[in-house]
Amino acid sequence: MKRIFYNIHKIFPLTEETFEALKNCARILHLQKNEFFLTEGEVCSSIGFIEKGSMRLFYNSPDREACNDFFFENSVVGSFASFLSEMPSIVNIVAIENSEVIAFSKKDINDLIEKHPSLKQLSDFIIQEHFIRTEKREEALLKFSPELRFKNLLEEHPKIFKRIPLQYVASYLNITPETLSRYRSRFLV
Amino acid sequence: MKRIFYNIHKIFPLTEETFEALKNCARILHLQKNEFFLTEGEVCSSIGFIEKGSMRLFYNSPDREACNDFFFENSVVGSFASFLSEMPSIVNIVAIENSEVIAFSKKDINDLIEKHPSLKQLSDFIIQEHFIRTEKREEALLKFSPELRFKNLLEEHPKIFKRIPLQYVASYLNITPETLSRYRSRFLV
DNA sequence: TAACGTTCTTGATTTGAATCAAGTTGATTC
DNA sequence: GAATCAACTTGATTCAAATCAAGAACGTTA
Numbered sequence: 001m002k003r004i005f006y007n008i009h010k011i012f013p014l015t016e017e018t019f020e021a022l023k024n025c026a027r028i029l030h031l032q033k034n035e036f037f038l039t040e041g042e043v044c045s046s047i048g049f050i051e052k053g054s055m056r057l058f059y060n061s062p063d064r065e066a067c068n069d070f071f072f073e074n075s076v077v078g079s080f081a082s083f084l085s086e087m088p089s090i091v092n093i094v095a096i097e098n099s100e101v102i103a104f105s106k107k108d109i110n111d112l113i114e115k116h117p118s119l120k121q122l123s124d125f126i127i128q129e130h131f132i133r134t135e136k137r138e139e140a141l142l143k144f145s146p147e148l149r150f151k152n153l154l155e156e157h158p159k160i161f162k163r164i165p166l167q168y169v170a171s172y173l174n175i176t177p178e179t180l181s182r183y184r185s186r187f188l189v
Numbered sequence: 190m191k192r193i194f195y196n197i198h199k200i201f202p203l204t205e206e207t208f209e210a211l212k213n214c215a216r217i218l219h220l221q222k223n224e225f226f227l228t229e230g231e232v233c234s235s236i237g238f239i240e241k242g243s244m245r246l247f248y249n250s251p252d253r254e255a256c257n258d259f260f261f262e263n264s265v266v267g268s269f270a271s272f273l274s275e276m277p278s279i280v281n282i283v284a285i286e287n288s289e290v291i292a293f294s295k296k297d298i299n300d301l302i303e304k305h306p307s308l309k310q311l312s313d314f315i316i317q318e319h320f321i322r323t324e325k326r327e328e329a330l331l332k333f334s335p336e337l338r339f340k341n342l343l344e345e346h347p348k349i350f351k352r353i354p355l356q357y358v359a360s361y362l363n364i365t366p367e368t369l370s371r372y373r374s375r376f377l378v
Numbered sequence: 379t380a381a382c383g384t385t386c387t388t389g390a391t392t393t394g395a396a397t398c399a400a401g402t403t404g405a406t407t408c
Numbered sequence: 409g410a411a412t413c414a415a416c417t418t419g420a421t422t423c424a425a426a427t428c429a430a431g432a433a434c435g436t437t438a
Contacts, residue, residue, distance in 0.1 A: 061331075090325070127273070128269075131269040138327070139248045142248055143248050146425075166386065167386085179425055181386060355415075365395075366416070371417085373417090
């Protein structure tokens, strides 16, 4: 069984019936490295759970890509803004490594929640976690200097540096790759 | 009748009964300039609609406040992250002008939606708009230089410069008041 | 293993915003 | 209307990160 189902069940125990219904709606996607889950300008039609791999969310910019977030196993990917409003997305989501994503379409999600109200809890939880994540991200961008953002990331998520190409980490920190490289030599020795 | 009810009714026509129920849960707050609607560390227990006045949301920082958003008439204020999770808020929301806010407690909101399912639409709409707003804000912070953020704000929301003390606008643009002052003399003349 | 392309590092220089430091303007109070 | 305080402006200087420019390390393919 896919780990995402195991994890959902662990947090929100579901009846056998609900669980089956959920599993039946799952669409399994295999994304190659650099393949897009969501492209700017298209409507985000489904929400995905990363079963394996990693992805990044970024905004297109004339000069450089602006990376806003990384996602690993058990993360939820998608643009809630586009998914809910059904307006074109302003963000891109792309696989960093070859990845496996379990995706649920909007229609299926709506039907599932309607027929299995216990899933409403899950959906609320996901939205709640997204708000929390967003606030923390905004806080980091507004309150901390580039150098401090680097140190905080290193402290809180050291594995990111092992797993993600540094150019993307630099973009996430909103600095150039050169600056990141200098921080690393300065603080990592 | 408060304008917020008028506007809700315009977007999502409600039955007389639902409308009455909603009005009965409204708590009217009068906030003096500089009075807090939500303080960092406290749980956000209600969501407010600004009937009159203006407010700002900011993150506390050792050196300076980091302003993330402004709210005017008909805006929704609160920390969804804290409101939904019932964890202490990491943001502050404070009145810029003397303001009138129509507030709804979490319990009332939950009860209202349960008894009047048509209000679920309204709640979903508010959450959706919040996601859209957040994505746009992140985009501006990540993609654009301080100078470009200034020009964009001037173009899209010129009234902000009339109504909001410039120190807060500077904080919102993530620049110092001195830099904002220089931009103004450079680009407004 | 040689050749290529990509990613990362290192150095020199430039630059845009922060900081530091006075002023000026404006609003409020006595 | 003077005095006070906060908000904003202006100027001089400093500083951190961007840019520009090579080069080194690494992975992949021939």
